[in-house]
Amino acid sequence: MRLCCLPTPCHRLDHLSERLGIELWIKRDDLTGFAGGGNKGRKLEYIVAEALESGVDRLVTCGSRQSNFVRQLGAACAVHNLKCSAAVMVLPYDNAYGKPEGTALADGGNVILDDWFGVELREFPDGDWLDLYAHADAIADEYRARGERVQVVPVGGSSPMGAYAFAQAAVEVGEGWDAVVCPTSSGSTHAGLAWAYLQSRTRVVGVSCDPEEDLADDLKRLSDGIDVLSGVAKGMVKSDFEFRREWVGAGYNIPSDAGQAAIETLAKSEGILLDPVYSGKAFAGLLDMVGSGELKGRVLFWHTGGMPTLFAIGRPNR
Numbered sequence: 001m002r003l004c005c006l007p008t009p010c011h012r013l014d015h016l017s018e019r020l021g022i023e024l025w026i027k028r029d030d031l032t033g034f035a036g037g038g039n040k041g042r043k044l045e046y047i048v049a050e051a052l053e054s055g056v057d058r059l060v061t062c063g064s065r066q067s068n069f070v071r072q073l074g075a076a077c078a079v080h081n082l083k084c085s086a087a088v089m090v091l092p093y094d095n096a097y098g099k100p101e102g103t104a105l106a107d108g109g110n111v112i113l114d115d116w117f118g119v120e121l122r123e124f125p126d127g128d129w130l131d132l133y134a135h136a137d138a139i140a141d142e143y144r145a146r147g148e149r150v151q152v153v154p155v156g157g158s159s160p161m162g163a164y165a166f167a168q169a170a171v172e173v174g175e176g177w178d179a180v181v182c183p184t185s186s187g188s189t190h191a192g193l194a195w196a197y198l199q200s201r202t203r204v205v206g207v208s209c210d211p212e213e214d215l216a217d218d219l220k221r222l223s224d225g226i227d228v229l230s231g232v233a234k235g236m237v238k239s240d241f242e243f244r245r246e247w248v249g250a251g252y253n254i255p256s257d258a259g260q261a262a263i264e265t266l267a268k269s270e271g272i273l274l275d276p277v278y279s280g281k282a283f284a285g286l287l288d289m290v291g292s293g294e295l296k297g298r299v300l301f302w303h304t305g306g307m308p309t310l311f312a313i314g315r316p317n318r
């Protein structure tokens with residue numbers, strides 16, 4: 001199913017390349033041309049096609065209240081006459097790490113766009129991610145009890161199909177990179193790219209936007225899924241994934257000083273806008289890794305979008 005204008009542009013960042021002394025390029029998945037852009041459009045081309053084939057009436061998902069995935073899923077559902085519901089929390093977190101301190105992004109931004117696309121947003125009090133998943137399942141059961149055919153789509157579109165979409169995306173930029181750097185959260189962007197570049201000269205570095213260490217388990221599970229879908233058994237192991245957690249800041253959905261500074265750097269040097277939850281933090285990681293000499297040569301930053309969150313309004317963290 002075609003939702004995006006692909007391939008997205010990929011171009012050199014001349015000013016920053018000169019300033020940093022590397023060859024810095026950017027893959028513009030902020031410019032997919034679908035529902036405000038972002039990495040979810042590619043995943044949805046597969047996920048929504050699969051859902052339509054199985055004859056559903058409604059897709060249900062979950063995420064933070066400022067989820068970019070909810071926005072893009074809502075748009076894909078709208079254009080294909082599906083209903084869309086999402087269980088959301090302002091600040092979902094992992095109980096093992098506790099609720100982070102800080103002002104979480106909540107209102108405005110994506111919430112305004114969700115409304116345009118007709119998404120039913122159901123907000124729940126902040127809590128553990130597992131509680132949020134359970135709320136999505138309960139919403140799905142509620143609509144099934146009313147006679148609808150309902151499918152639950154995992155958070156961030158991180159199903160094996162979503163990851164497969166990113167294994168395909170790597171084909172658009174090909175070989176010849178020393179490193180590809182992307183934000184990573186629910187994992188399918190990173191898993192797909194890492195799968196595509198396994199055992200090549202290209203290192204794929206996922207900069208995490210969440211504190212949880214167990215993302216490595218999800219990356220492994222998603223790459224196993226790509227093995228099945230593609231028929232190419234790469235059998236990736238957890239240590240195949242380079243994933244870095246130094247730039248999360250206070251926590252998921254809470255902007256960090258380093259991330260905000262990185263947004264300003266890219267905006268003022270190249271006129272390109274990142275976001276405060278994912279791509280800004282990942283770009284902060286890239287700048288630090290270049291500064292420390294960890295990243296050299298020909299480096300590609302995968303811009304995953306998220307610009308609507310620049311217009312999100314924070315809510316004091318209760």
Ligand SMILES: Cc1ncc(COP(=O)(O)O)c(C=O)c1O
Binds near residue numbers: 184187188190307
């Ligand atoms: C703008 C943006 N960048 C990056 C990510 C992370 O991608 P993934 O969920 O595939 O790890 C997301 C979604 O979670 C996102 O909305």
